[in-house]
Amino acid sequence: MATLNMLVAVCLVYVIFLFLIAFAAERAAIQGRGGWLRSPVVYTLSLSIYCTAWTFYGAVGYAARSGLEYLTIYIGPSLVMIGWWWVLRKLVRIGRSQRVTSIADLISSRYGKSNLLAVGVTVLAVVGTTPYIALQLQSVTVSFSVFSDAYEAGLTRDNHESNALLVAAGLALFTIVFGTRNLDVNERHHGVVMAIAVEAVVKLFALTAVGVFVVWGLAGGVSDIFTRIDTSEIGSWEMRGDRWAGLIFLSAAAFLCLPRMFQVMVVENENEGHLRMASWAFPLYLMVMSLFVVPIAVVGLDLMPAGSNPDFFVLTVPLATGNDGLAMLSFIGGFSSATSMVIVAALALSTMVSNHIVMPIWLNVTGGGAVVSGDVRNVVLLSRRISIGAVVTLGYLYYRLSGGGTALASIGLISFTGVAQFLPVLIGGVFWRGATRQGAFAGLTVGFLIWAYSLLLPSFGASMLSADLMANGPFGIGWLRPQAFFGIEGMDPLVHAILWSISLNTLAFYAASLMGFPSPLERLQGAQFVNVYEHSSTPRGWSGNLAQSEDLMIMAQRILGAREAQSLFEREARGQGMAGVLPEPSPEFLQQLERALAGSVGAATAHAMISQTAGGASVSVEDLMAVADETAQMMEHSSQLETKSEELARTARQLRQANDKLTQISEQKDAFLSQVSHELRTPMTSIRAFSEILRDSEMLTAAERGRYCSIIHDEAIRLTRLLDDLLDLSVLENGQVSLNTQTGQLADVLDQALAAALTGSGDAKLQVMRSREAEKLSLTTDLDRLSQVFINLIGNAQKYCDAEHPELKISVAHREGNVLIDFTDNGSGISKEDQAVIFEKFSRAGVQRVSGAGLGLAICREIMTRLGGSVSYLPGQGGAAFRVVMPEELAVAAQ
Amino acid sequence: MSERRSRVFLERQSYRRRRLIDTIRVLPIIGALLWAVPLLWPSGEANSVATSDAIIFIFVVWTILVVTGAILSRVLSRGSDENDELDT
The missing domain is CATH 1.10.287.130 (Signal transduction histidine kinase, dimerisation/phosphotransfer (DHp) domain)
Structure with a gap:
């Protein structure tokens, strides 16, 4: 017979068990035996913190009230995981290459490492998550009270609250012990991840066990349960389409933007390849988690007296049928859902609060930089721990102040809508280089104001927004009624808030981005994020001339711890090929150091610290x-x-x-x-x-x-x-010749030349053929020189023509403003090789059988050049043929 | 996308890998469309869909997505991990 004491004992044992697992995992990781810690299965299971106590207990109540609508909460994330190639893969790659520590860090880092933006995101995340933590505390205490009602009715409300306080303190302790063991978030929290992976198995097992018990124990198997479902209150499909689509979108958005999901999905990710398995295994997990929800709800509705709280059917059904062991298991399942959520949420939020709010303030107050005395490492750890405590305390206070009533039940979706406001800025920053910091500010501001005005504040009832305002709008402006923007009534308040907050958020983000102009750092980071696959390298930003390696070492030791810092510096020094521990403060090294520090204190703070130590040598616009x-x-x-x-x-x-x-x-x-x-x-x-x-x-x-x-x-x-x-x-x-220009007849010149050339040749062997008609040309040139050329050509024919009856044909023609005088004999002509050289000095064609210095043709050529014409060999005429060309203006045809 | 030096034609293996990735990409779209089908179901007292049928439809879609996703990611991991960044 289970008693409340036994329940407490089981809880304690369970918590000790978790501590041991986390401790063992940490030890294994430190000793390097942690290979199994980094398996894709562990990664997939760690994602299950999405399923909180709200989904463990609440889903059944949700189903009992609204049928299958609860499925939207699981369908959205399933689609995101199935579509991992689109968004998650890129987020994880960016998270790894930029050493992102939280969603606030990612957003601030993308928009020019703006700390103001990081502060904004952090505050909004805390506002959105605190009620959710309160919800977990409530579910744990209420589940306690369910047991106490069943056994020892008579526990007072004070007991509940002390229970809640106890739970909160325990969770904070666990988170502090395993969440702030090591400082570098990128070293990852093996203990925490392992613990939540185990909790994932526990809650899945617990819910499945209850489901199996209900289907095969209480009902008569699958077909019976289907009949029961169809005859129950929720037996037919009565879904509002807007809620179905709106909630699928909302849960998908929240899955990406929830700080705790970002923590396990991106920050704690060991290996991009793990996403491959998680992409189908996590939807499978969600499917199994939601499989037995409707059967439990239907059987609970049948079994339990009217008016009992359907939220705790998972506990009350086994209790009512006397299965205390199963109820105990179910209780542990719910407990582990609540604890894992609180642990990771506290971890994620404390990282953000510490990095973006506490540390910048502390650095400012103490004068900044690492040059101040004191161990920054301890300060960071302390601020983390205090932040964890503060976050959990905030959740507890919220639980106390809200009275733990039904108001909390609806807070889940309100919280989802709040964090979903990060979506446009996140997706825009990752896929659109034009997104700017002003755009991010504008979008987030608009989104959160609308969310608060149309969803959060109305959820508190008349204490926050008066009934008059709800009905008539502020100052009587109907268009601004919180749940009927633009005067359109009748929309579901949640869908209304999702639609307007996300769309106006996106619009403001887009418009402000289009209008502004990003700073160089923003543009640099934008390119790094959007094109992360092309260059998973680092932006070069530091000039280390002024930075002192020693100062950097002192600072790094304070933040990373002496051993890590020294090994980092030593490794770098070795990489630079230097002896000793201190490397040159090269830009690459500073970049790497900044990354390492960013893992501990966030990108913006690390940037500030390096820039201070490096003597303000960070790269400014100038x-x-x-x-x-x-x-x-x-x-x-x-x-x-x-x-x-x-x-x-x-x-x-x-x-x-x-x-x-x-x-x-x-x-x-x-x-x-x-x-x-x-x-x-x-x-x-x-x-x-x-x-x-x-x-x-x-x-x-x-x-x-x-x-x-x-x-x-x-x-x-x-x-x-x-x-x-x-x-x-x-x-x-040498061009020294002076021409003796005369006018005469070509025929006369030829006559003279023939007479001179053939003198002394005895019986005038050479037969000369002329066309006297064509020779009737008047020439104005140096006739003596021209005659000299003719004599030479005729002489050559006489000397070299080897025909039996040598003949020389002298023909005159006009072409293109030139007079052509051809001397063609009937000999064997001049060989091709000789043709190239006959006009050169001392060249004589063929054998040396004839006297002569071989200057004749060279002189001819020179003369013709002087006279403005030319002389050349004319191949293919049957014998040796030379053509003398004279420009026409020198030759005027005789009338 | 930005300008990147991309080859026009690929070897058979890379080509198959690209098409595999295309399949992975289209899977969530198919899932979203299938899960949007309930929007078309009649709602109200008269001839509404039975919850059991709705459950079967939704969970069958879920199973198809999970099984297909598992097969695709298994095939993907068999190929080389190089060229993942060439998502053209």
Whole structure:
């Protein structure tokens, strides 16, 4: 026979059991044997703090009153978990990469590490959560009283309240012991997480046990229970669509925004991969939790006398049927639901209160920074502990002041609506880079004012908002009635509040974001958050030139503890390749240190502390601008350098080309000189030889002497001609020639040239064909020079044409303002290789069978260039063909 | 989304992974639509849906979502954990 004393004993044993589990988990984690602590199963189970005593006891009452509406509270979170890829995955990634310690930290960090925003979020979270904690305390005390009513009716109200106080104190103690063991929130609370995971199993087991008992013990199995359901008060679907949709949305939003859910889901998350399992396992958990709610409610309605509180059917049904053990189990289930919620909520809220309210105040009061004496580590821990105590005390006070009546029962959804106001700011901050701090302030302010005005205050009844105001609106303005905005009546008050608070909140957030302009830090953080998958790296923000490593060390020791701080510094020093313990205060190191400190005291405070220790060397807007300027200058400088070096490269290329050309010219000159020497030497040699013979030999006949003399004479002529040619060429090349311009007929010039070229060729072997008609051209140019060119070309034909009956055809044509005079013979022509060089000096086509220095064509070319025309070889004419081109204006056709 | 260097075509394996992620993404939408179906049920005394039928419908949807989610996340974890960030 269970007695109240036994109940108390069981409770105590259970609490001791929890302490032991938490203690064992902490020990295992410290000794590094904590692998199993970080399994996805534990993570999934820890999420079950969503199911508080309100859902453990209250769901059945909810179902007994409103049918299946209670399911909305589980469907919303199920959808969020199933849709983990959309939001949760990103939140967890951000939480891990930014070392987020709470939802207030996340929001403040996203919006430029604004502490004011963090304070705001913290206050709102406390306001939204305190009634909820009160609700847990109430459920525990009422469940006590249910037992006491059943056994020792006669416990006074004082007993209840002392029970509540006892429970509150116990929970605060547990949270303090296991929640503030280590300071760095990112080291995670293995003890707490493990304890709530165990509690998750306990409450699931308890509720399922009661459910199984009800379905198969009291009712006749599944089909019987379905019949009972359909014939009961809640036997048909009578759901208001607005509440169904509105509550699903609300619970989904609250699931993301509740500080305690954020704590277990994001902050305590060990591994992103755990989400994968939780994404389906947690909906499964919720499904099982809600499976037996309706059967219990229906059987309770059947079994219990009319007017009994359906909220505690989970306890009263087993008690009424004499199953004390099951009732005890159920009591433990409810107790564990309440305790785990209070523990995590107190932990999450105390982190926020301590980091964003107590520590900044303390830093301000004591002059700030870590340079002050005293152990900051202890201060942080103390502030945490006091905050936990304060949060739980607040919950207790709320419970006492509200009288613990039915007013508390409805507080669950009111609280949900309150924290759901974080949703636009949270989602907007994570997915929209344009979200700004002003927007966040505006949205949160509007959302919470509407929430308070249309939902929270009316829930207190006439004591807060008068009946007149509720009916007629403030100052008689009907449009502003708390539950009928814009004069539209008849909406469900809760849905009304959800609709207007969230939509106007979003609108204000959006509009203010669009209008404002974010600070550089906000924009930096915005990019970091929104594009977290692209660069899960850290923003560079510190310039450590002024920071003293030693000061940083002193500060870090105070916050992280000596051992952690030293190992962090040592690791960093090793990473920088330095001996000793103190690393260079590089920006990367400062960044990392800030992250580490942020885990203990929050992002905004850590930022402030580092900036103070680093001598105010944190990056301000001006610094960023300066850095940007510097960078721009450097870029300009380097682009200038680049231009210069390009210029240099270009010049060098030109110089190299010039050098190549000079070398080539020098080679040509050398070749020319050696050619000239060779050409001069040959006749000189023969002249010397024959003149020696003439001098030394006396017995020479007159004929011999005459022959030798004529050889000498010929060679001298040849020499003279060569020298003349060279001189001529040099004069032409140097442009020193003065042209003797005359006017004459082309035909006459050709006649002269032919006569000169063919003189002495004996029987005039070369047959020349001309078209006299075409040659009727008047020329105004240096006719002697032109004639020289013609003589040379005709002479070449005469010399080189190898046909049996050599012929030379001279044709004249007009094309494109030029006169073309072609000299074509019927020989074998000039080979392709020779064509390229015949106009060069000393080049002679083919074998050296004909005398000549090989300067003729070179001179021709020079002359034609001087005369403004050209001479070129014309391939493919059957024989050697040269074309002389004269500009037309020099040649006027004879009338 | 921002500009990111993305390849136009993927290997078969990466392609399958992307489509798997698409399935994971669409799952909550399907769930929300199915759970929105009760909005269309007639309410009131006359011909309203029996609570037992409503329970069966809602819990069947729940089971489908959980089972599908479990299968998908199992398949997802079999693939490499790389390229998770390429959520295109």
